[in-house]
Amino acid sequence: MKKYKYLSFLILVTLVVFTSCTDEFLEVEPQGAPTAASFFKTETDVTRATNALYLMNDFQGTYGRGMFLYSIIPSDDFVVGKSKSQIEQIKDFVTTGSGSYTRDIWPKHFQVVKRANDILNNVPDIEGVSDDVKNFALGNAYFMRGLAYFQLSLLYGDDRAGIPIVDETTTDFYISRPESVTVSYEYAAENFTKAAALLPLFSDLSPSDYGKAHKNAAYAYLAKTHLHNAEFDSASWQKVIDACNAVTATQEVLEPNFKDVFKIDNNWGNEYIWSIPSNTTGGSILPGASLENKGWSKYNGWGYFAPTLDLYESYQAGDLRRDATLLVFGDAFEFFGETRRYWSTKNLTGIQLKKYMEPYSYPNGEHLNGNGDHPTTDLNVPLMRLSAVYLMRAEAKIALGQNGDTDLNIVRERAGLPAITAATLAHVKYERRAEFAGELFGRFEDLCRWGDSAELKQSLRGRQHDDQEDPDSGFTIYEVWPERSNFDLLKHRVWPIPPNVIDSSLGLIKQNER
């Protein structure tokens, strides 16, 4: 009996002791992950915060479908390769912005802005970390914030309204859109300028930092920002030239052969300025999304992007870029270690985008992501190449009444084309179309800023082969996409802001009227 009494007594005592320290009992520290208080202390923290800026690299809603659908599909170079209403609505300029393939573009970009601001707010005050490390992080933050504003401006901003400006001092996030996209382009430019000052050249980066921002990427995007802003502010043309000069001061030799630009070996080659780093784990799914639907039973291609016959026929005779960019029936190519001749039962135009197919040439798919639902490859998808710098400078010079021949001919020469003299904007237009077919922010945005609505409205053609499994089959030319007479340059050059962004803005973010 006694021992039970002692036991009960013991329990009562424990109870009293426990009761008196409940507040201590209730204090719980988060474990398993750092918290705001424990972060931004070391160099590793700085590196990891910088890495987090690049969340969109592996996000197909931006760099897979996402922006590629908005940029490539609406042009006269491509049609929707297979029936997908979301994409067809984009092609026909009737999208509402709520489609799952594109609705995350806006919020993801602002996540990048938030992360950049976190770095800008925290990194300068860290003790015990070298200035080089800090400057690199700050440069990356400015660059990525600039890139976010540039891309959002291009997709959603025009002279009716720009993109709300958020910087590291912003605390109230209910902000109206500025009166013109020029405001947000200028903000992007300001960020690129700061980034360029802080960042090292790519050649000075250690391989472990490959994929992160560097000086010439900042200058090249500064040029591109001004190129687009020049439509609204002609003072920008000179700034394009200045920025391009800054790039070519340290990087001037193009990759000698155009087709080699799109090879895994040249991911970080002469031509590289900026790309979406990719590997067999993640990165851009564009190569898989543009590959033949079901990949001739070898790999899960999605077949979204079908080049038009109009694009194919636009190449001048002898332009090496045509065959490096496109495959038509009968063309030989390497596929899973074998040479095959192109045919397709599924492609609506009878033409395949070849630019990103090098990763599929190797046996056993060794450079491919094993997950066919996330078809990335070891090929980095280029977003900014050195040839763009030459073509931007050529265009700016011509716009300012100067001579752009030298820059233009550097690009033409590599394409196997003869040099021209007294180049005009028309020559620039040809070069840009031939050079950047199937690349992000090329043809569609160019046609819009040049005001070439006719090209965007016209009906588009493809080839209908008699026997779709025979590479030598004859074909008839047919209208693969009807005329888009509804296209209104003033409204349709920009895309609808995702409705949930509008809904959560308390009425401050106004939709692009369509």
Next chain:
Amino acid sequence: MKNLHEIKGKTLPFIKFDLKMKLTTLFVFATFFSVLASNIGYTQSLTLEEENTSIVKVIDKIEAMSDYKFIYNTRFVDLNRKVSIKLIDANIEQVLTILFMNTSTAYQIERETQIILKHKKDADRSKSSNKTVTVTNKQQNKISGTVNDDTDQPLPGATILIKGSSAGTTTDFDGKFSLEIDSDDAILVVSYIGFATQEIPVNGQTEINVQLVVDSAALDEVILIGYGTVTKKELTGSIAIAKNIEDRAVTQVEEALQGNVSGVTVLSDGGDPTSTPTIKIRGLGTSSAEKPLWIVDGVPYYGGPINPFDIESLTVLKDAASASIYGVRAAAGVILVTTKKGKQGKIQVDFGAFTGVQNVYDKPVALNTQQYTDMYNIAYDNSDTPRLDYFDGVSNPDRLVQRTNWVDEIFRSGIIQNYDIGLRGGSEKYTFSSSLGYNKKEGILINTYADRLSFRYNSALKLSDKIKIGENFSYTLINGQSAFTGTQADNGETNYNGIIAAAIKAPPHVSIYNSEGVYSDVGDGQNGDVIHPVGTLERINIDNPKRNTFGNLFLEYKPIDKLIFKTSYAINHSDEFYKEFDPRVAEASKLNKATNKLTQIQANEINWSWENTLNYTNTFNDAHAFQLLGGYSLQHQEREFDGIVAEKFESEDPLLLFIPLAEEINDITYSFFENKLVSFFSRVLYDYNKKYFFSASIRRDGSSKLNQDRRWENFPSVAVGWSLSEETFFKSDFISNLKLRASWGRVGNIESLSSYPTNLPLSVENTILGGKGYQKGVVLDGRSNPDINWEISETTNFGLDFSSENNKWNLTADYFIKDTNRWLNRTPVSSLEGIGTSPFQNSGKIRNKGLELALGHTKNEGDFTYNLSGNVSFIKNEVIELAPRFDIIADDITQVATHYPLANAVGQPLFSYYLIESDGLLRTDAAVTNARANGQPDAQLGDLRFIDQNNDGVIDDDDRVFKGSAFPTVSYGLNFSANYKKFDFSIFLQGTQGGVAYNGYKLTTTYPAHTSVSGSNLLDTALDTWHPGNPNASNPRLSIDDPNGNIQPSDFWLEDTDYLRLKNISVGYTLPKSPYFDKLRIYATGQNVLTWTNYSGLDPEVSNRGVDGGQYPVARTFTLGFNLTLK
């Protein structure tokens, strides 16, 4: 001791004072609750079986087994007189009456436990002689008989009284009795605790056999409340008890609650064998996590699924006044479970087994090859587009060969097996109960299953008259494999992955295997995006064992009379292991694999709680009954989770699929959380003369999730009751009980919140940069909210209980208003803030109003007895306030394909449909012209007409209107059970009304491409689409481009989900007792036998907030089984 009795000739009366107190109890609950209960009326029951034993020995025995003390003078009591007595569960008066029948000894009970034995003459002089029951010696007619229960089990200890007199007897061990009566007109009143009392006129009979029927509404029924028990009579809150669990061959506890209890809505998550139905008590109270709190044998339970075989009772605490003693975790109601306990006596061995088969109830029908090509040709014609050669049966005759019915291929008959064994028993000091159960269910889709192994052990040990300790232990192991049946995948790809939809869409002219013997290419040619339905199912290779180990140790200490201290420690450890292998499969249609992958996830969760309570019960002046409770508890929860993805295994031999053998390790994740809760609580229950009832409780909870200044919150409650039927002015022969109840209380909810909402951990993300694999990024991808606070739910309840005489008719009615204040809601933040998920904020208010009725009727007529019970609940749910600055918040989580049809808005039910309104099909040219002029420029015959609500000439999101929600406004159940001789029969119907589903299943299988059609096969609904040859069709035309937007989210896809289901029908037969067993019942049961509904989808019970993606349908099951109790 013995020799003390033998001392004779002492002049002073020998007062026996040995206080060898022992406690036994009649109640089946061997837990704390039983102790409480037995203190309420202090009725200890005794079981005696003595043959030719001396009175002194009998007295010794009684003292040994009970708290009774005998006080007597040896002169007046013949201690050596030999008696034979056989009594089961008799009360002390019955025992004493029989012991001292026809002797000169009289007895008197003082202070409940003191029995004073006196000489009759003394007793006659004493003023408390009215307690004495005397049985006269007059020569009388003798009648005898047996008393059995409704399963023909004898009822020992049943009381038989002669109406209008105090004479009577009790039945013996075999349920037999004999009694002498002085008049042939006498009426016998036969009663037994828990059974309906019967009155039987003797009418000159000499043998009377009585069958008593369980009284489902007995007023002395003991009802569990939080930390205690009351009798039904004393109840003031709104509490419901689930009955008939054992008879229904259910495999999950939740199923037993469906339709069985008013105010409780059980939504089955389709027929997926691995899923668990969702329980909603009194409507949707909040927008996120909301689960009832389970209390098993008195402790908060976070363990594995409970085997229905182990359950003794299920009690649902519905109103806040009943639940608030559980404070923070009780906002969604509390479910109290008691498991079966051992009883004193011989060891009882029970077996239960059933096996059955389940089938799909209503299999979808896809088009055959001819219909498939016909409908595609129509679609192309409708779109003014040249027909494709592919769909030309003449040039492509292979298209018309019917090779595979894919729907038939993915469904099968699934076998259900269930085996249970229970072992229960005990002695005076020790009782135990143990059981082992195994259940295996094969799903109706191939390669899906679930199995469960469960073990339970509990015991109680009386260390002394003051101390009792006990334990509960359970272990469950579950495993299973399911298939994805929705329409939404992780990557946002939406229209081709649900397996049932895939089987409808797969081309019927393609065989399952190609000529090389591998899964054929179903996606070839123009068949659209289709996965191989059979291959996808057969490839599922998941091993996902979840183990739960639960243990609870408690100690009860009774330092003084009427006061009980209890301390209880419970711990649950659940560990889950998930291993999925994704092979490189030789399958022509699944060519996207260049490698294989092993995903391995491990999760560990530990929950412990320590509770200490003091309970004091007393009654003053025979009228004022008090029950006081005070308690304190600590709870702790921690969960650890790690995952790893390994790729590139050279060999796919299952024996070689281990992480070290992978070439690449890609994704390592880890997370940990911990939270704690401290609670103080107390309650007073009071009644005056069982007429006026009052109870009040308060609980103070402190949670580690909240900041210090908001951490503590008080949850009060108060309840009153008035038993009108006890009032003298209210006497009625018809009414045995009429009580009015009212209660109010508050409970809290912070289950929605993560462990650290005020100090969010940073997220570790995988990013791709230069180089192989991932690199780590770290970011604060949310916003900590230091102001976050408790969500408070407040319920006011008015109730009425009514019983007619003998409980023939019973009615319980409750009306409640339940308000959720400071609703924890993820209100949208500005996209410009750049955080991944909106933080929780306390904003808004939700109101549920409802009426619940439960009616029961019992009737006995000779061999035939029946019981009819029904319940119905009406619930109205409404968002009263949303968030500052928001009138409508679209739900951007719940979707089907690319449709997000739900939104929350003030004045509407939670998760309402918010859609464009449609107005039928355009069937005339005039209608088309009109539509073209009013916002539908591309309209054609056979398109849908939409309503331009704002008359702006455009059909767009601004034209959306609210169109109800999925949650039913009425749910009901009807149960009829009957016994005739040894047969029993029961039928159970259940249904709901007022719910609406968004039939995305029909949408995505009839118009799979969202531009209408794009090559894949279609559901047979496609035959009922408009085309010039079918102008009266109900559905819009098929096309290949859908220029009119027929497929956009509109109310055309909404359908009522009202249904009435024959949920269960059983027939059983109980075999006569044999030398080998006490009881053997064999039965046949059908579940989900028939469903009456107008809903055209697979099943009217749609989960996913009513957005139907063609989920796993509920199966129809037929089982055969038996329950056996060994001799």
